Amino acid sequence: MRDPGPAPDARQAASELLRLWTAAAERAFAGSAHQPDIYLRTTRLVGAVAQRLRESGRGLEPLVVAWAEHRELVRRVVESSELLTSDGLDVEAVAGAAFAMRYREALEEVTLDDRLAALAQAAPGAGWLVLEESGYRPGDPFVPYRRLEVDPATGRALLVTTRPDETFTACVHTVERGRIDLETGRLASGEPGDGGHVLHEAASAEEREVWVTRLKDS
Incomplete structure (x- = not known):
């Protein structure tokens, strides 16, 4: 059975945090255009953190909960692979970029779940x-x-x-x-x-x- 959707406070919290995440995402890549090595390492780490967030659960609540320890999350992700490093990177910006990426995906998941819940509750023959x-x-x-x-x-x-x-x-x-x-x-x-x-x-x-x-x- 699908989750009926996030509680209103989770939606609100995620929406408010999005401004912070978006600003951080812009900062994460702003200075790396002419630094290929920094850009590559940032992109790789952002992607790895976003993947860890996907594994934490569907929807917005896991995202809001995870933000409380986002720096620790980045550290654990870095330690999980020899290909990842945070040396010389803005860890706060990397975390924000990953959370912003995952937010867009989680919001789509919520939208799809809401649609399916409404369809399941529709009375037979109710029409459009x-x-x-x-x-x-x-x-x-x-x-x-x-x-x-x-x-x-x-x-x-x-x-x-x-x-x-x-x-x-x-x-x-x-x-x-x-x-x-x-x-x-x-x-x-x-x-x-x-x-x-x-x-x-x-x-x-x-x-x-x-x-x-x-x-x-x-």
């Missing part, structure tokens, strides 16, 4: 289900909108989004056909046999929702 929704539904050039709907019986999916137009005074509304893998929760563009990627654009939320209804009925 909104799996994800964020932003301003009517459309705002500065507040992106995103909605993912799926038919639990078939995996058919619609991704509804907005983006600013070229003048940033109005929105372009889009509806994209796709398919959710009912085993993994992953979203793929297009449907088998329909010619691949299909994207419909509209000038208003009303016109966009007409496309949504039309595509659901097709």
